[in-house]
Amino acid sequence: MTYYTFAFYAFAAIILLSAYAVVTSKNVIYSAFSLMLTFFGVAGFYALLGADFIAIVQLIVYVGGILTLMLFGVMLTNKITETEIKTGVFQVLPASIIIGMFSGVLIASISNNRWTVAEKLNNPQNSLVGIGSILMNEYILIFELLGVLLLIALIGAASIARK
Amino acid sequence: MMIYDFFISIFHNELIAAFLNSIIPVAFIVPFALFAVYLERKVSAHMQDRLGPMRVGAHGWLQSFADILKLLQKEDIVAAKADKKLFNIAPVLTFVGCYAVFAVIPFSSAYIGANLDLGLLYIVAVSGFVVAGILMAGWGSNNKYSLFGAVRSAAQIVSYEIPTTLVIITIIIVTKSLNLYDLSVNQTSNMFNWMIFGGYVEGWHKIALIPFMFIGFIIIYISTLAEVNRTPFDIPEAESELVAGYHTEYSGMKFAMFFLAEYANMFAVSAIVSAIFLGGFQSPFGYLGSTLNLPWLIPIEQFFWFASKGIFFVFVQMWLRWTLPRLRVDQLMAMCWKYLIPIAVVNLLIVALIMVL
Numbered sequence: 305m306t307y308y309t310f311a312f313y314a315f316a317a318i319i320l321l322s323a324y325a326v327v328t329s330k331n332v333i334y335s336a337f338s339l340m341l342t343f344f345g346v347a348g349f350y351a352l353l354g355a356d357f358i359a360i361v362q363l364i365v366y367v368g369g370i371l372t373l374m375l376f377g378v379m380l381t382n383k384i385t386e387t388e389i390k391t392g393v394f395q396v397l398p399a400s401i402i403i404g405m406f407s408g409v410l411i412a413s414i415s416n417n418r419w420t421v422a423e424k425l426n427n428p429q430n431s432l433v434g435i436g437s438i439l440m441n442e443y444i445l446i447f448e449l450l451g452v453l454l455l456i457a458l459i460g461a462a463s464i465a466r467k
Numbered sequence: 468m469m470i471y472d473f474f475i476s477i478f479h480n481e482l483i484a485a486f487l488n489s490i491i492p493v494a495f496i497v498p499f500a501l502f503a504v505y506l507e508r509k510v511s512a513h514m515q516d517r518l519g520p521m522r523v524g525a526h527g528w529l530q531s532f533a534d535i536l537k538l539l540q541k542e543d544i545v546a547a548k549a550d551k552k553l554f555n556i557a558p559v560l561t562f563v564g565c566y567a568v569f570a571v572i573p574f575s576s577a578y579i580g581a582n583l584d585l586g587l588l589y590i591v592a593v594s595g596f597v598v599a600g601i602l603m604a605g606w607g608s609n610n611k612y613s614l615f616g617a618v619r620s621a622a623q624i625v626s627y628e629i630p631t632t633l634v635i636i637t638i639i640i641v642t643k644s645l646n647l648y649d650l651s652v653n654q655t656s657n658m659f660n661w662m663i664f665g666g667y668v669e670g671w672h673k674i675a676l677i678p679f680m681f682i683g684f685i686i687i688y689i690s691t692l693a694e695v696n697r698t699p700f701d702i703p704e705a706e707s708e709l710v711a712g713y714h715t716e717y718s719g720m721k722f723a724m725f726f727l728a729e730y731a732n733m734f735a736v737s738a739i740v741s742a743i744f745l746g747g748f749q750s751p752f753g754y755l756g757s758t759l760n761l762p763w764l765i766p767i768e769q770f771f772w773f774a775s776k777g778i779f780f781v782f783v784q785m786w787l788r789w790t791l792p793r794l795r796v797d798q799l800m801a802m803c804w805k806y807l808i809p810i811a812v813v814n815l816l817i818v819a820l821i822m823v824l
Contacts, residue, residue, distance in 0.1 A: 340596075356584065357588075363593065363595060364592045367595035367599065368592065368594065368598065371595070371599065372625055375602045375621075376618065376622075
């Protein structure tokens, strides 16, 4: 077992345990901080796969952006600690049907896929250069449209906040 | 030869070598923090026409050691209504966020923790953990002053990350690299190859870039000052309103963790600013090692220059702290969103235009 395999299982354990804590915790703050660990574990996976840029963007967007926003939302909400969050078992039959169907699709797609392992690169390329040239050449229109979409969202947020 | 290769040649084991390689910054941060606490007290004292600590050792130079001894002996108090788990994890998380930055800072040509190609982006990314740690401390303390301090601090760090990132993008346009080690190596020993003097660009571009590099330097210095919560941007810990902000409830070693994280962060941002704009570990005058033909001396000299530049900027931070009054919350946000960000965006566009022409 190489160190990379060990690191993979360590990150997988972090993701599974923290994701379980996110769902089962009765305290919103605990859920939010467990979610941070989940994001961290996913970033670790990306780093292990050699996708350094995606790993760092995962941290910037999810830990630095979305998680902070969620924490702010929780902390600025009145009396959030007094509300009980129900984490019991409800609606067993519909839930198990949906979960069964979904896991069936997942297992089928996992077992039918031919998993090929890429050749190990001795000197991995900086993935940023490739991503940048693809975004700026092939997908330039989509890239610009996404920029416009984000701008619209920003203007909308600002105009709602003003009311 | 890199220190990591040296460890490999001794232990023939990647894991041990990587571990030793990763704890080297601790050996730098802890003595630095002791020195910086002493320096801060002396600088503040002399600026206010006092003498500062004088009793412990000659001119009080043992004062920091005495403080550490005191902190080690203190009872570890957890407030009765505090959230114990979050309260105990928060100092560690904050320190981890600060320490993670040191992984990509080149201390000399022989030492960098991890030679990442995306070092500059990585620094932006890991500062998210500091925000999370501060929010955790504020919430876990279950104290209104702590919570106010934490929310203010997080809002401030998140806002001032934008001008920092814009200046970093400006630098990427000029250097076409995000690797801090390459950035430092390329700003060779001649002072005029430093980024603040237009970098290692050739032709008229270099002269055209100089004023905009100065603007970028000033913006990134102001915004990193705000990111480490130092005066004039220290409303998260404003003594007159919030006791001590997010670490009000902490005592003993946990308080020391926050303190260490704060001083580590001060040095980290100073080191990043000097690595980006002032040549990092490069000497301004050439190397004694190359004059005397002693190649092993060069990395040591580089470490000296790196530490001097970092400590100089830490000194400037202290100087500003004892000179300027604190900004109000609205002034703080206006400073960021109405002045720094527009200037940084225009600066970015002009630099991009110069590099395209």
